[in-house]
Amino acid sequence: MNLTKILLGAGTAALVAGTAMAADVFVIGGKPDDPFWSIVKRGAEDAGIVAESQGGSVTWLGPQNYDNLGVDAAELIRQAIDQGADAVVGPNWVPEAMDPAFQAVVDAGIPLVIYNAGGIEAADRLGAMNYVGSNDYKGGVAAGEYLGNAGNLKGVCINTLPGAANIEAFCNGFIEGITNVGGEGSVLPLPATSFGSATAVAQAVRAHLLQNPDIDAVFTIGNVDSNSAVSGIAQAGKTGQVKVCGMNFDESILNNIKNGSQACAIDQQGYHQGYLAVSILNGFVNYGLTVPTREILTGPGVIDASTVDATLAGVKAGTR
Amino acid sequence: MSTTTKDKRSAARMLGRLVRRAETGSFLGMVVVYIFFAALGGRVFLGAPGFSSWLNTAAEVGIVALAVGLLIIAGELDLSVGSVIPASSLTVAIVSSHYGAPEIIGILAGLVVGLMVGFVNGFLVTRTSIPSLIVTIGTMFGVMGLTLGFTVLIAGSTGVFIVPDPVTKALLGQFVGGMFQVTMFWWAAFIVIVFYLLHVSPYGNWIYALGGDRESARNAGIPTRKLTIGLFMLSGFAAAFVGVGQVLTYQSAQVLTGQAFIFNSIMCVVIGGVLLTGGAGSVIGIVLGTLTFSIVNQGIFFSGLDPNIGSVIIGALLLIAVLSNDSFRKTALSFAAKKAP
Numbered sequence A: 001m002n003l004t005k006i007l008l009g010a011g012t013a014a015l016v017a018g019t020a021m022a023a024d025v026f027v028i029g030g031k032p033d034d035p036f037w038s039i040v041k042r043g044a045e046d047a048g049i050v051a052e053s054q055g056g057s058v059t060w061l062g063p064q065n066y067d068n069l070g071v072d073a074a075e076l077i078r079q080a081i082d083q084g085a086d087a088v089v090g091p092n093w094v095p096e097a098m099d100p101a102f103q104a105v106v107d108a109g110i111p112l113v114i115y116n117a118g119g120i121e122a123a124d125r126l127g128a129m130n131y132v133g134s135n136d137y138k139g140g141v142a143a144g145e146y147l148g149n150a151g152n153l154k155g156v157c158i159n160t161l162p163g164a165a166n167i168e169a170f171c172n173g174f175i176e177g178i179t180n181v182g183g184e185g186s187v188l189p190l191p192a193t194s195f196g197s198a199t200a201v202a203q204a205v206r207a208h209l210l211q212n213p214d215i216d217a218v219f220t221i222g223n224v225d226s227n228s229a230v231s232g233i234a235q236a237g238k239t240g241q242v243k244v245c246g247m248n249f250d251e252s253i254l255n256n257i258k259n260g261s262q263a264c265a266i267d268q269q270g271y272h273q274g275y276l277a278v279s280i281l282n283g284f285v286n287y288g289l290t291v292p293t294r295e296i297l298t299g300p301g302v303i304d305a306s307t308v309d310a311t312l313a314g315v316k317a318g319t320r
Numbered sequence B: 001m002s003t004t005t006k007d008k009r010s011a012a013r014m015l016g017r018l019v020r021r022a023e024t025g026s027f028l029g030m031v032v033v034y035i036f037f038a039a040l041g042g043r044v045f046l047g048a049p050g051f052s053s054w055l056n057t058a059a060e061v062g063i064v065a066l067a068v069g070l071l072i073i074a075g076e077l078d079l080s081v082g083s084v085i086p087a088s089s090l091t092v093a094i095v096s097s098h099y100g101a102p103e104i105i106g107i108l109a110g111l112v113v114g115l116m117v118g119f120v121n122g123f124l125v126t127r128t129s130i131p132s133l134i135v136t137i138g139t140m141f142g143v144m145g146l147t148l149g150f151t152v153l154i155a156g157s158t159g160v161f162i163v164p165d166p167v168t169k170a171l172l173g174q175f176v177g178g179m180f181q182v183t184m185f186w187w188a189a190f191i192v193i194v195f196y197l198l199h200v201s202p203y204g205n206w207i208y209a210l211g212g213d214r215e216s217a218r219n220a221g222i223p224t225r226k227l228t229i230g231l232f233m234l235s236g237f238a239a240a241f242v243g244v245g246q247v248l249t250y251q252s253a254q255v256l257t258g259q260a261f262i263f264n265s266i267m268c269v270v271i272g273g274v275l276l277t278g279g280a281g282s283v284i285g286i287v288l289g290t291l292t293f294s295i296v297n298q299g300i301f302f303s304g305l306d307p308n309i310g311s312v313i314i315g316a317l318l319l320i321a322v323l324s325n326d327s328f329r330k331t332a333l334s335f336a337a338k339k340a341p
Helices: A003-008 A010-018 A035-053 A069-082 A095-107 A119-126 A136-149 A165-180 A198-211 A223-235 A251-259 A270-287 A308-317 B003-020 B022-046 B048-073 B081-098 B103-127 B132-155 B166-172 B183-200 B202-212 B214-219 B224-250 B259-271 B283-303 B307-334
Strands: A024-028 A057-061 A087-090 A112-115 A130-134 A154-159 A184-189 A217-220 A243-247 A264-267 A296-299 A301-303 B159-161 B252-254
Touching: A024 A035, A024 A069, A024 A270, A035 A057, A035 A223, A035 A270, A057 A069, A069 A087, A069 A095, A087 A095, A087 A270, A095 A112, A095 A119, A112 A119, A112 A270, A119 A130, A130 A136, A130 A270, A136 A154, A136 A165, A136 A217, A136 A243, A136 A264, A136 A301, A154 A165, A154 A198, A165 A184, A165 A217, A184 A198, A184 B307, A198 A223, A198 B022, A198 B048, A198 B224, A198 B283, A217 A223, A223 A243, A223 A251, A223 B224, A251 A264, A251 A308, A251 B159, A270 A296, B022 B048, B022 B283, B022 B307, B048 B081, B048 B183, B048 B202, B048 B224, B048 B259, B048 B283, B081 B103, B081 B132, B081 B159, B081 B224, B081 B252, B081 B259, B103 B132, B103 B166, B103 B224, B166 B224, B183 B202, B183 B224, B183 B283, B202 B214, B202 B224, B214 B224, B224 B252, B259 B283, B259 B307, B283 B307
Parallel strands: A024 A057, A024 A087, A087 A112, A112 A130, A130 A296, A154 A184, A154 A217, A217 A243, A243 A264
Antiparallel strands: A264 A301, B159 B252
16 A cells, blocks of 8 residues: 555655554644644644654644745645655645645545645545635634624725635625624735734724724734734724724733723634644544544634633643 | 026025935925825825824834845845844743843843844855845844744744833833824934934945945945944844834734835835945935835725735836936936036
8 A cells, every 4th residue: 555655755765664554644734933823733743742652743844935825835735745645634725726736645545634724625626535624714704793793784804815715715704794694894905015014904904994984893814913903993093993803813812802902703723723634644544543524613613702711721832 | 796696596506406316206206106195095194194104104114224225325135124023022022021021121132133133144244255135035034933943932832922011112112192103203213313324424425335336445444344244233223123112012922024024125215216236325215215115005095996906006116116216316417517606
């Protein structure tokens, strides 16, 4: 079974041959310095402790930057195949660019789990074993419905990374969610000059709110942006009037939820995405274990003032 | 001749001299851009919220642009500013929040990080023949990696949070009147200092000479090595200062910030009429370039233009600015000043 691949991996052949049955799992993910992805990575590595105790390994492959996300990630997938992966975990961020690479994984007979982005549709289309992750679209819907139900019916999604499939789904889901409960939503895409600059994002949010005074709900696509949005709203003099809900969270966002300057955070539980995806593949490669449940949802979960305290402990531990 | 004609002539001469100044092109560019967005943005853009919106943006990138501008005039580039910003933010947060040291210690440590990176840049550029573009790309990635590594190692995550005490917050991270970030007053201080450096003190001429012809500058007795290292340390310091301001403003330091400052600062400098090849440029020009860049960046959100094409407008502005600066400079140089009677 694995023999041809072992022979192909000439350099490491001797090493690998000794542990022919153990799973070398390759995980394609975001930049390790991305606040969200460092948690996913932590989950994958924690699952890797089990894999290592059974003689296998977990290798994290992340792009240097997000300038050419789809193509770079596709390249990383092919790298995993070349390095003799026994199993591959990857997000389907940009299907157009990444599908052929995922197809190559399946064609090579390597078990594949799609996680984080793409949904069960991508797993079915590509012939992957399973999908582990939150449903991006449902995450946006949850935020839209939460804010709409709180009485904030005119919403905007701040898109700081226009073009990525999962981010577009957040925003579309948000519009759907707020529309479901009788409101309306729009999208504000930001230019590349503001990426990674809290001030630029805060000022953009503020300008947009001043120019569109009827907007009373803001949805952000990541935890860094949520902090910026809260600052932008304060500078527009609209604290309390405009409510913020954002994807992902960190300590400062939980504090903001606690003190009321942010309404809610949508949690996709990144730790479980890394942890479960690696565990499933490790169990399958080593012992033929399968998980009959298809589409393992790790989110969306809504964190608001009522659940914030329970979440703080996980943040301290670096797993949430 | 009568006194009135004499006055008229000297007034005309002054006007001529003014028009021939390189900054005039940048100034006109800024006015055009402002009128354009004022027409589209209306009252909100013209009022205090509009002003503070682009001034806040300008202040942060402006501090970095001043120092980077001096380097470009001296014929060098510094891309490491993009990773010095998060490095200093995280240093402040880790020293003062994670370890609980007094905030002044954290702030000084953050600034020292910037000075150190600047020193390494300057040292490598002066001791090797590697172009500063490459050296600072190298240190940019180096600092980025060290920041990530140490932050995860020490704090266990990629973001560190800090609740600054009221005095520090008021000095470095406050919004005056709820909307004017104090950073803009620091920017004003930087403008005065850098203006003195470049246009009043003898260092100014040294910097121009350095950018004009390094060999001749050294032969003329200018301590080129010390000067280059000093300029890199200034840009490291400026970037670190912005990082310190950011962490105290947003009360959180994230590894993934600052990259936008690399190209934004160079754009501000170039829009301001500084020659990318060195040897020409002015502080007023850099300030005007920064304001123009920020007005466009923020104006898009007030204007009702499709934000999807925001990046296109910013890119087009840069090219138009450089082209018009170039042709303005040529026109200005080809008309010689009339001899005084």
